[in-house]
Amino acid sequence: MSNATQTTNKPSVMDFLTRPAVKWVLGALLVGFLALLPMLNLSIPGVLPGATYTPGTLQLLAFTMLIAGLALSYHLIFGVAGLLSFGHALYFAAGAYGLGIVLRRFEMELIPAIVITLVVGLLIAGVVGAVSLRVTGIGFAMVTLAFAQAGSVLVRRNADWTGGDEGLALDTTHIPDELVGVLNTRNLYWVCLAVLVLVFLVTSWFEKSRAGHVVAATRENELRVRVIGIRPYFVKLLTFIVAGVLATIVGMAYLLLQSSATQKIITADFTLTLLVIVVLGGVGYRWGAVIGGVVYTLLDQRLTVLAGSEAIAGLPDFLRIPLSEPLFILGTLFILVVLFLPGGIAGLAKRVTRGRSNVRAERDVLEEVV
Amino acid sequence: MSTIVLLLITGLGLGALYFLVASGLSLIYGLMDVLNFAHGSFLTLGAFAGWEFARRFGADSWGTFLLSLLVGAAVGAIFAVLTELLLIRKLYERLIEQVLVTVGLALATVALFEGIWGQDPIYLTAPAWMGGQTNVLGASIPNDRFLYIAAAVIVLIAIVLFLKFTRFGLIIRAGVENRSMVTALGIDVRSAFTLVFAIGGAAAGIGGVLASHYNGYVSPYIGGSLLIFAFIVTVIGGLGSLSGAAIASAVVAVLQQFANYHWGIGDLVVVLLLAAVLLLRPSGLLGSKA
Amino acid sequence: MNAPAPSDSILTVRNLSAKVAGQQVVEDVSFDVPATGVTALLGRNGVGKTSTIKGILGLIERKGELTFAGERIERLRTHKIVQRGIGYVPEDREVFSKLSVAENLRLAERTSKPRRELVDNLFPDLVERAAQKAGTLSGGQQQMLSLGRALINENRLLLVDEPTKGLAPIIVSQVADALAEAAKTVPILLVEQNLQVVRQLAEDVIVLDGGRVVYTGKAKTLLDDETLIHRFLGVSGGDSHPAPSVASATSAQEERA
Ligand SMILES: Nc1ncnc2c1ncn2[C@@H]1O[C@H](COP(=O)(O)OP(=O)(O)O)[C@@H](O)[C@H]1O
Ligand SMILES: [Mg+2]
Numbered sequence: 046m047s048n049a050t051q052t053t054n055k056p057s058v059m060d061f062l063t064r065p066a067v068k069w070v071l072g073a074l075l076v077g078f079l080a081l082l083p084m085l086n087l088s089i090p091g092v093l094p095g096a097t098y099t100p101g102t103l104q105l106l107a108f109t110m111l112i113a114g115l116a117l118s119y120h121l122i123f124g125v126a127g128l129l130s131f132g133h134a135l136y137f138a139a140g141a142y143g144l145g146i147v148l149r150r151f152e153m154e155l156i157p158a159i160v161i162t163l164v165v166g167l168l169i170a171g172v173v174g175a176v177s178l179r180v181t182g183i184g185f186a187m188v189t190l191a192f193a194q195a196g197s198v199l200v201r202r203n204a205d206w207t208g209g210d211e212g213l214a215l216d217t218t219h220i221p222d223e224l225v226g227v228l229n230t231r232n233l234y235w236v237c238l239a240v241l242v243l244v245f246l247v248t249s250w251f252e253k254s255r256a257g258h259v260v261a262a263t264r265e266n267e268l269r270v271r272v273i274g275i276r277p278y279f280v281k282l283l284t285f286i287v288a289g290v291l292a293t294i295v296g297m298a299y300l301l302l303q304s305s306a307t308q309k310i311i312t313a314d315f316t317l318t319l320l321v322i323v324v325l326g327g328v329g330y331r332w333g334a335v336i337g338g339v340v341y342t343l344l345d346q347r348l349t350v351l352a353g354s355e356a357i358a359g360l361p362d363f364l365r366i367p368l369s370e371p372l373f374i375l376g377t378l379f380i381l382v383v384l385f386l387p388g389g390i391a392g393l394a395k396r397v398t399r400g401r402s403n404v405r406a407e408r409d410v411l412e413e414v415v
Numbered sequence: 416m417s418t419i420v421l422l423l424i425t426g427l428g429l430g431a432l433y434f435l436v437a438s439g440l441s442l443i444y445g446l447m448d449v450l451n452f453a454h455g456s457f458l459t460l461g462a463f464a465g466w467e468f469a470r471r472f473g474a475d476s477w478g479t480f481l482l483s484l485l486v487g488a489a490v491g492a493i494f495a496v497l498t499e500l501l502l503i504r505k506l507y508e509r510l511i512e513q514v515l516v517t518v519g520l521a522l523a524t525v526a527l528f529e530g531i532w533g534q535d536p537i538y539l540t541a542p543a544w545m546g547g548q549t550n551v552l553g554a555s556i557p558n559d560r561f562l563y564i565a566a567a568v569i570v571l572i573a574i575v576l577f578l579k580f581t582r583f584g585l586i587i588r589a590g591v592e593n594r595s596m597v598t599a600l601g602i603d604v605r606s607a608f609t610l611v612f613a614i615g616g617a618a619a620g621i622g623g624v625l626a627s628h629y630n631g632y633v634s635p636y637i638g639g640s641l642l643i644f645a646f647i648v649t650v651i652g653g654l655g656s657l658s659g660a661a662i663a664s665a666v667v668a669v670l671q672q673f674a675n676y677h678w679g680i681g682d683l684v685v686v687l688l689l690a691a692v693l694l695l696r697p698s699g700l701l702g703s704k705a
Numbered sequence: 706m707n708a709p710a711p712s713d714s715i716l717t718v719r720n721l722s723a724k725v726a727g728q729q730v731v732e733d734v735s736f737d738v739p740a741t742g743v744t745a746l747l748g749r750n751g752v753g754k755t756s757t758i759k760g761i762l763g764l765i766e767r768k769g770e771l772t773f774a775g776e777r778i779e780r781l782r783t784h785k786i787v788q789r790g791i792g793y794v795p796e797d798r799e800v801f802s803k804l805s806v807a808e809n810l811r812l813a814e815r816t817s818k819p820r821r822e823l824v825d826n827l828f829p830d831l832v833e834r835a836a837q838k839a840g841t842l843s844g845g846q847q848q849m850l851s852l853g854r855a856l857i858n859e860n861r862l863l864l865v866d867e868p869t870k871g872l873a874p875i876i877v878s879q880v881a882d883a884l885a886e887a888a889k890t891v892p893i894l895l896v897e898q899n900l901q902v903v904r905q906l907a908e909d910v911i912v913l914d915g916g917r918v919v920y921t922g923k924a925k926t927l928l929d930d931e932t933l934i935h936r937f938l939g940v941s942g943g944d945s946h947p948a949p950s951v952a953s954a955t956s957a958q959e960e961r962a
Contacts, residue, residue, distance in 0.1 A: 067528070129511075129514075133470055140475065140694070152432070158456065176690060176694065177690075179694055179697075180693050180697045181697075183444075183450055183650070183654065184650065184693050184697050185652045186450070187646060187647070187689065187693065188689070188690055188693055190643070190646070190684070191647065191686040191689045191690055192690070193687050194643060194682070195683055195686040197689070198680075198682045198686070199683070202679070202680075266726075305475075313643060314639075317452075317518055317521075317522065320515070320518065321519070321522070324515055340551050347680060365529060366530035366531055367527060368529060368531040369529060370526040370529060372523065372525070372526035373523045373524075373526035373527045373530065374523075375523075376519045376520065376521075376522035376523025376524075376526060377519070377523050379515075379518075379519040379522070379523075380502065380516055380519035380520060380523065382514070383506075383512050383515045383516050383519060384502070386508070387512070393493075447808075466716065513957050525849050526869070566716075567842065584813075585804070585808055585811065585812050586812065588801075588804060589801045589804060589812050592803055592804075593801060594801060595764055595783075596799045596801070597812070598764075598783040598784045598787075599762055599764060599783055599784075599787060599793045599795065600784075600787065600812060600813045600815075600854065601784050601787035601788045602812070603782075603784045604783055604784070632709075685896065
């Protein structure tokens with residue numbers, strides 16, 4: 046409110062930058078820049094572990110982009126449709142484990158294996174969505190959680206298919222050589238970038254489509270949507286399936302990048318991490334989900350490095366113990382964001398650039414969920 | 416026959432642990448509409464507190480064991496009350512944010528417990544009787560199961576008496592049904608919020624100490640692993656219904672034991688049961704809220 | 706707009722606006738409730754009567770100036786406002802269905818000296834059914850219980866929202882009589898669709914339309930004027946026949962028991 050005087054009629058730089066066409070051009074430039082990174086020798090000490098062309102850094106960046114993509118798919122369910130799902134990890138795991146199992150068991154080429162895994166992801170999302178959307182609110186959250194738990198149990202119990210506690214290693218027999226090995230990390234990096242761009246485009250397109258508008262309207266007022274003669278169930282199901290399939294795609298890229306799938310990607314904690322990321326970035330903002338994913342992953346990585354550092358080891362216990370637990374710091378940060386920064390990072394950025402105090406409105410966006 | 420008795424009683428023993436977690440979850444949700452993800456951390460901290468106490472005062476004596484239950488209850492209650500006062504209350508009437516805060520607290524505290532006590536299980540000792548067995552209708556039942564059942568029954572009776580015969584209990588029961596009408600009668604319903612957190616935290620703390628004996632160890636993760644089943648039990652029983660939570664705890668755990676014994680798929684059966692119950696009766700077995 | 710409150714009013718409402726589900730349903734409403742007698746708050750369905758009452762109590766998001774017995778209350782929480790001496794009888798009764806009749810009354814007691822006898826004398830039915838769950842009572846009995854909860858304390862104002870809605874005619878007159886009895890000692894702001902009851906009880910009326918005050922005046926003036934009734938309430942108020950359209954619409958629903 047104190048900045049209200051800034052909002053004059055003169056076109057400001059910010060207004061220009063937020064015009065749709067300009068936004069897309071900027072986005073394309075950013076993607077082009079990211080695509081060039083493996084060829085560049087850039088270093089950001091403290092944020093990245095090494096220069097941008099090194100495999101270690103590329104691996105981290107690629108991983109970050111996948112988490113951002115996964116968070117985007119969760120944004121579709123939570124931020125757009127307003128459905129609090131606790132089982133989104135299931136579709137991601139379906140992609141990673143599905144592709145791994147198809148490659149190993151059926152000895153297929155990569156492309157048909159991907160197609161089959163996609164169909165499997167689609168079917169799982171369709172069935173789970175169709176069932177769980179019959180209940181609302183906390184009931185929905187619990188049914189999605191229950192199905193994800195069921196998936197987790199299946200993975201644990203069928204160790205000869207999934208590798209059990211060991212995890213499932215990628216069978217590289219039918220993977221093109223360009224996508225295998227540390228030396229080819231840059232190719233995998235490009236694959237992951239492409240996946241993120243794909244997920245972003247699909248998400249944008251979906252949000253702007255008729256179904257996207259209707260599902261956003263159901264979030265705000267289910268009754269009104271019913272009144273205009275649309276059954277909210279089907280648009281919600283469509284959203285659920287689109288988000289699930291996107292997560293499956295990201296999961297497949299994850300398997301290629303990490304060369305293995307482990308049980309932690311199908312736990313409830315993993316879905317909770319996605320929730321944390323989306324809230325951290327700003328519920329309802331596409332960019333928020335991406336930025337949340339990037340910030341969370343890089344922070345997690347850096348904090349882990351910090352935890353092992355000598356500076357920390359020398360501290361007294363009451364400082365050393367909390368500071369050497371990345372999840373403690375991230376969890377605390379998350380609590381602070383919820384308490385004091387409704388709208389997350391994207392909301393904050395918007396308030397700063399627009400010079401408006403929108404805390405109320407941000408909170409209301411959140412309250413419409415469920 | 417003896418197998419059935421064995422499965423039944425061990426199932427009830429497990430159900431007792433579920434109930435100690437689910438009772439608080441259900442009361443908190445019923446009164447405040449908050450799904451408390453931090454409840455597992457109340458339990459874990461209670462377990463560690465009980466263990467820290469017991470190992471200092473001789474873990475194999477009955478006196479220490481019983482006192483460790485009290486310590487667990489007290490620590491769980493204090494942790495829960497602080498959570499309500501410092502975090503939940505700040506977000507009064509902002510339901511989603513309240514849930515998110517408990518998610519953050521769960522993540523942060525589990526990490527903190529890892530930092531303090533390490534990630535590995537810490538094995539503990541108990542009074543010798545608990546390691547023994549008693550013959551019931553031909554089945555050898557591990558003695559500790561009777562203890563869990565007794566503890567859950569005592570907690571259940573205590574909560575029921577409290578709800579039935581005190582003014583706070585009256586306020587809580589009314590608030591579960593219609594919170595805003597309670598305030599419209601001139602009652603500050605927030606004091607009841609703190610109270611249900613205290614009750615839920617105490618029950619979870621007791622549950623934590625007992626769960627560590629059930630497992631044979633304490634670890635930062637015992638709360639989280641029980642929490643998911645407790646959620647399921649709470650939803651099946653009907654959010655906000657104490658008797659629903661009690662019945663569902665017993666049913667779910669016994670079913671789980673039988674399915675595990677016969678086909679090894681106990682967890683899966685529980686999940687399917689949840690889906691079935693929610694689809695047939697979205698408000699749970701005894702719930703009235705949708 | 707900001708006319709000074711007359712000194713003989715117990716509650717003054719100035720520029721009250723309230724929101725329900727994000728929508729503005731009460732806009733800039735101002736009126737006074739005199740310190741004695743029954744004041745009726747009238748208007749068609751959905752004009753914002755209930756929201757006005759809930760706004761006064763702080764049960765929904767609202768802004769404006771509220772003065773109760775000389776004290777500003779718009780910043781107080783609901784329970785504090787009620788503790789200042791307000792009894793509330795909500796639309797649709799809102800008794801606690803899983804609590805017994807006695808427990809419903811006990812919960813409402815705000816002091817150590819509840820007026821149990823007064824309530825018992827007024828509603829003997831409730832005495833018989835003290836141990837019964839409130840959810841098993843008939844609609845009329847639930848309304849008695851809801852009124853009982855408000856009357857058990859010594860209040861300085863009652864807010865009563867459609868107490869005769871959906872009740873059989875004989876119960877309607879019982880409720881009206883109970884309100885008349887109460888009105889001897891405490892002022893009442895009464896939302897009521899049954900114009901017969903309004904005629905029997907109210908001295909002053911305030912009429913809302915589209916979330917705004919469109920008429921204030923003496924009850925008799927309004928009720929004697931067919932065109933005013935038609936304009937503001939959309940019904941005919943024929944006082945020769947005891948069943949104007951609103952009343953017949955409600956009694957048609959009868960008691961669901
Ligand atoms: N729970 C609700 N959700 C959405 N709109 C509501 C809700 N309750 C009331 N409204 C709207 O608020 C307006 C005022 O309602 P209310 O105050 O109950 O009117 P009255 O008591 O005069 O019939 C109505 O237009 C109604 O549609
Ligand atoms: Mg009304």
